[in-house]
Amino acid sequence: MPRSMKRASKKAGLPPGALIHIGEKKTEKVKITLIEYDEGKFQEKEIKNIDELIPFNGKPPVKWINIEGLHDVEMIGKIGKHFNLHPLTLEDILNTGQRPKSDDFDDYTYIVFKMLRYEEKEQEVRSEQVSLIIGSDFLISFQEMAGDVFESVRNRIRNGKGRIRRLSGDYLAYTLMDAVVDHYFLILEIFGEKIEFLEDEILENPTPRALESIYEMRGEMIYLRRQVWPVREILSRLEKGASPFIQESTGMYLRDIYDHTIQVMDTIESFRDILAGLLDIYLSTISNKMNEVMKVLTIIATLFIPITFVAGVYGMNFKYMPELDWRWGYFAVWLVMIAVAVIMLFFFRKKRWL
Amino acid sequence: MPRSMKRASKKAGLPPGALIHIGEKKTEKVKITLIEYDEGKFQEKEIKNIDELIPFNGKPPVKWINIEGLHDVEMIGKIGKHFNLHPLTLEDILNTGQRPKSDDFDDYTYIVFKMLRYEEKEQEVRSEQVSLIIGSDFLISFQEMAGDVFESVRNRIRNGKGRIRRLSGDYLAYTLMDAVVDHYFLILEIFGEKIEFLEDEILENPTPRALESIYEMRGEMIYLRRQVWPVREILSRLEKGASPFIQESTGMYLRDIYDHTIQVMDTIESFRDILAGLLDIYLSTISNKMNEVMKVLTIIATLFIPITFVAGVYGMNFKYMPELDWRWGYFAVWLVMIAVAVIMLFFFRKKRWL
Amino acid sequence: MPRSMKRASKKAGLPPGALIHIGEKKTEKVKITLIEYDEGKFQEKEIKNIDELIPFNGKPPVKWINIEGLHDVEMIGKIGKHFNLHPLTLEDILNTGQRPKSDDFDDYTYIVFKMLRYEEKEQEVRSEQVSLIIGSDFLISFQEMAGDVFESVRNRIRNGKGRIRRLSGDYLAYTLMDAVVDHYFLILEIFGEKIEFLEDEILENPTPRALESIYEMRGEMIYLRRQVWPVREILSRLEKGASPFIQESTGMYLRDIYDHTIQVMDTIESFRDILAGLLDIYLSTISNKMNEVMKVLTIIATLFIPITFVAGVYGMNFKYMPELDWRWGYFAVWLVMIAVAVIMLFFFRKKRWL
């Protein structure tokens, strides 16, 4: 079972909306970054204390507050208070076992989904929950820890090239989601390569380890599907104009990611089908091997058992056994045994066992 | 088959709406508790006789009547009469084999679902039917027996902290449902741990007992799904404002539980997928083991059968067997036998059986 | 294949609406009963000749004509003519291979479904087609043979207690359907017990007979699902007010049966899942048994084959075999053979075969 499928349930028994961080504490220090930009201006700074943000004035068109680390509940409470976030939103931000979803509130739209990254070193997929608060003049993103897939977005903002500096905060939100979904493809490619590798292994020399790999990959696919499928719903809702904080012109871009998530789903389903096929191959290859083992045993046994019997007969110590005294008895017995063996071999050939 | 999947059918043949308690009698004494509160006041008392409740005046905003034990049909009839409950509602309350559902009547909304608890001692999941009657100025909850998952809710009311004391009866109903759904996660976590344990067991040393565990877990998942799936429908209906007794502001909270039930469903489906995968692993591990057994047998048999034949040949008692008189015949035979064995071993190695 | 899954097709080639009884003739004599009642009056009589009914006056509010036996085509034609039934309706009544459905006509609503009863003696489920004609002032029910699940309904009418005498013919129709659906639960309970029995049998000592039972039960589930699923649709339509002959107040009761049919469907699906699981258990238990057999064979064979070879070697008759003349040769060989056997046993223990 993929590690990421587990869900902490510390919350049971607490009032709804209680602020408790549920999930692994993945970073030591909470880091807050503020990026402010419009077509002409650009400013990027790290916020040491959340109070620096407050009073928050919405003058330059786009303000992106990025928060890495969720365990400082008090600070997140402050942010929530300042930006007028609903208690349920705060609860959802802090609970890292969320199913991807979007909720519309009076002052903002809340989107939560999973960012997946492949850690080359550990050879495993890391899952991190990302929450977006899209307001009329700000975008807040919450991550579980330092490091993300947004560096390219930041570079585009810094360079000031392209559409991004000309457009508003909802386009930035789209860009972030796009970066996340693009990384889903990367993950799928890595799985694709693993599956191909597995394919070769199973067709050539299937081992129980390959079976375990199939099983693990299946689990990963189940997990991925659970993470990607609801993203489709989110995008479908937003594209249809569910949120007042997303401009109509951004809809076309959202439709583009929507198409991408469908493609991701398609690929996941295909991988599942392929893995099911690999399991069939594996199982029947095992059967085939057993068959081959049995054939060897049967050939050797049925070849030698009858002639061993013949030898046994003439090993008996009866007083009166006429054959034993024959001059060519011994050679005759050899001929008989060879004849039996040759007949057997013909029989095997006819059965296509040889 | 999980015990809880059975349904008593004592009712067949009775008129619809007949008041008969169907199900196990799980408690000796019916216990009725009344909690009355608003933002300022709070009162909690046990009701000895149902007549104490009547005349019932709806003055303090929230009145929660909790009834534990369903076998006192007469008393429930009285309550039904006083609160003007429809005969079908009473029948449903008493029949503990209900599928979760909600029905809207003129004077109240009726919701029925299952409360699941894990009994640490007996190592099993206990299922109990909970019925909620949400009226304009009261909330009645019916349980099958003493003990529930609502203690934390009661504590929050007693402490007077948080939203609960400020809000009305429909919010209380939400809180109860939330507590129940939160416990579904607890149950799933326990199953998750069991599945992981099973996973390790099957990968290391699969026993028929593991197979039975898979089968039982599957049954439990089937049962869980049957209980959770309709809860989704209930919440979806209520959230969309189907009931006049649930305020619009509570809708947002109901949507939150709705999201949780979807997550529960997702997890159940994932567990089912994982269990199916485990079964595959189990079956093919069994196959692999058989394969290994067969290989050992085949190696030993094909190694010794031919040389045993050779020994048999020279155990024959023919008068004229020239080899027997050779000086080095015995050693030559040993050489032949060793050669045969070595060739066989090479053959096995080539086949990768060794 | 359950006997009940077959469909006679005598009709092919006949004009639509042709009156021909398709199905087994299950009773000798057609029996017609008329029950007339309102809150005050009650009359029950057997009708010898269909003409007694005609002229039919609709004065007392509820008239229930129950017909047992369908092979008297002429009589049914008369009824059809008198009550102005559409030719397709008559054809459907007579063709006992109908899929449950409801049709609305100008003068009546036609409902057809299956009544299932468990015959204790024959240990099998009996299926009988029931057609209801709900008119403005009458209810006609057609059954294939004598004996039904409506006796409790009749008793309630006779006793004059409860709602039934106060309400109109559509409520009576509901009561009849309710009685039928309640019996579905009875059938499911019997199957549930059979499945549990099967479960124990398969876990303890799986026999091919158990496999056949699984197969048969599966067939029964397929049949049941086919009968119950369309009933759901019928009730859904009627509850939504599709028929002018069903009063709005009866809708709530129909919704109740609707919920019951969903529960029946749920249970059928669960049983199917459980049966699939039992098949897996069965198959893998068979595999396990084979495995065990193979192990015993392998242990015995690999234990004795090598030492039998040793014995064979010293049974050779070579002139010059130095060991044969050694004083302790025989005992040395015994030691060798015991050593080989002990090593083998250690090997088996390591492999966990012992």
Next chain:
Amino acid sequence: MPRSMKRASKKAGLPPGALIHIGEKKTEKVKITLIEYDEGKFQEKEIKNIDELIPFNGKPPVKWINIEGLHDVEMIGKIGKHFNLHPLTLEDILNTGQRPKSDDFDDYTYIVFKMLRYEEKEQEVRSEQVSLIIGSDFLISFQEMAGDVFESVRNRIRNGKGRIRRLSGDYLAYTLMDAVVDHYFLILEIFGEKIEFLEDEILENPTPRALESIYEMRGEMIYLRRQVWPVREILSRLEKGASPFIQESTGMYLRDIYDHTIQVMDTIESFRDILAGLLDIYLSTISNKMNEVMKVLTIIATLFIPITFVAGVYGMNFKYMPELDWRWGYFAVWLVMIAVAVIMLFFFRKKRWL
């Protein structure tokens, strides 16, 4: 793969609407029949030359032109021209690999579906494409070859009895479709009997031939489903009044065939389920047989291998083997061997192998 599943693709590369007959040429001569009737009149004649039809006057209410044989492209082009048929319609009529569908044009409604007949002699299902053109005052039917399931319809028209002579062309179209769907039941009945036969065979003595039968039947079911499923859609559309050439009063009859096609689908699905079950039975019966074979081998081998070893030991030729000189040595060895065999038999009995 059922022969009928193949689709010729001669057309690829041709313009849409190109008139080319795709499919087997199943008849030598094209035969055209014209039946004209109303309540009073009736005329039936064979048309030698398509020009006889033209000028076509629509005076008697119903004109049914039936064409058997599709390879005379030129003639069909003429008909198309005269009746103003759309090029796509003509293309569809000629291409016998159509999926059943209906299309509405300004002057007519086009319906295409498959007629299935069981050829007793060849023991196989024959599939033939039927196209219907329903105009305001005519009905044209195209068949691939002579012979159809419409003879009973023709007889009813000839006899002048029943509704058919009183009603218009759309009722005739319905009657033809009804005849086709009724024949689906006949086909299903034949399959039902085959499945029962197969069932008995597999339960008693499963052979690889039975496996092939399952596989073939499965293919037939896949084919049938593909042919019947779209008919459902056609009828659903027509019943809802999609075509102006079908009167509202015919809708009730169409609904009747609609119900029949659903029943056909139900039966096909049930058969598929049953065939899947039969495959399981087959496979596990094979497993059981293997098991039994293995048991016999194991019993014989484990019974004799140890005692053969004992015999081998005393066949050794050591000079000093004290047992050989004992007076009762031989009998003692027999006792030992019998004891070993008896112990083995007890062991087998305990394992329930005997």
Next chain:
Amino acid sequence: MPRSMKRASKKAGLPPGALIHIGEKKTEKVKITLIEYDEGKFQEKEIKNIDELIPFNGKPPVKWINIEGLHDVEMIGKIGKHFNLHPLTLEDILNTGQRPKSDDFDDYTYIVFKMLRYEEKEQEVRSEQVSLIIGSDFLISFQEMAGDVFESVRNRIRNGKGRIRRLSGDYLAYTLMDAVVDHYFLILEIFGEKIEFLEDEILENPTPRALESIYEMRGEMIYLRRQVWPVREILSRLEKGASPFIQESTGMYLRDIYDHTIQVMDTIESFRDILAGLLDIYLSTISNKMNEVMKVLTIIATLFIPITFVAGVYGMNFKYMPELDWRWGYFAVWLVMIAVAVIMLFFFRKKRWL
């Protein structure tokens, strides 16, 4: 895994709408062809430089610009600029891993799908992405490389026969899509033949290679389904008039291709079902073969093991073994051994192993 299932992900990290060619570079030189025609005129020329097209005047009614080769990003950028294509459209054209889809923009409708061709020489299916830009007075098609399935369309335009010259650009677009979908049938026919070949092979002599073929075909079916399914959606949208650039009269033709894609889907699903059936056949044939092998082994072993034991007994060297001195002992032993063998053979016959 079919090669075509892989998706390059060079793009991750780039801004949305970035112009980068993703996919194999399949042709050396980009080739641009312009075909201009109306009912009277026709002109076809190769464009060396994209600037020749600009200024582009839309006078003759239909202009078809066909571009083969996608790696010249700059040129495609120019085209995009001239025809006012949205950046996302250009990105989609260049990214050859698109899921088939259609998007409507103010100035054009964008359609992307896969063209499949079977390369006789390499015995494999080639997939190529085709993008169509349907404007009010032009049609642009982008292909990955030279060679397509459109030659027959070009010929029809050149010949000036048929509807195509009389109708506008959207009909041309339809014709191109029709050509592509018609080729899907060709591909399916080739697969159909392969499956039949496989069927025969598996029924006669199943080899592991056949298993690999099943697995590969399954992968191809998964791939095909992924490519065809979304085409259905595209056509459904366009037929319903989603695009202002497609005239209503073309809708009927689009519905025709729509029906064809459904038929393609049906066939793919049938092939999947058939392949699943073939796998079952394969697996159980393997089982059957194993069974047969086991039977031979068991027959030979159980026939000779007992009589070899008998021979072993009389090979013992006990001093006192009365039988050895009997005159007919040897012959008696032969009789015993033959009797044992005959009994065994009867037993096998009873078990139907012979």
